[in-house]
Amino acid sequence: MISLVLFAIAGILVGGVIQLVKSGATRFSIGLTGVLAALATAGGLAWWPMGDA
Numbered sequence: 001m002i003s004l005v006l007f008a009i010a011g012i013l014v015g016g017v018i019q020l021v022k023s024g025a026t027r028f029s030i031g032l033t034g035v036l037a038a039l040a041t042a043g044g045l046a047w048w049p050m051g052d053a
Contacts, residue, residue, distance in 0.1 A: 013037035
């Protein structure tokens with residue numbers, strides 16, 4: 001369940017990165033949002049059930 005929430009957050013953050021690029025935001029804000037999206041994706045993969053349940 002937590003992995004799905006993290007993947008949803010990552011998707012929202014990726015959309016945010018796209019919008020920041022389109023609006024001409026600073027590289028820092030684009031990079032920070034991208035890093036948060038990558039961390040959410042990594043967390044989603046870390047909590048992905050391996051089938052041993």
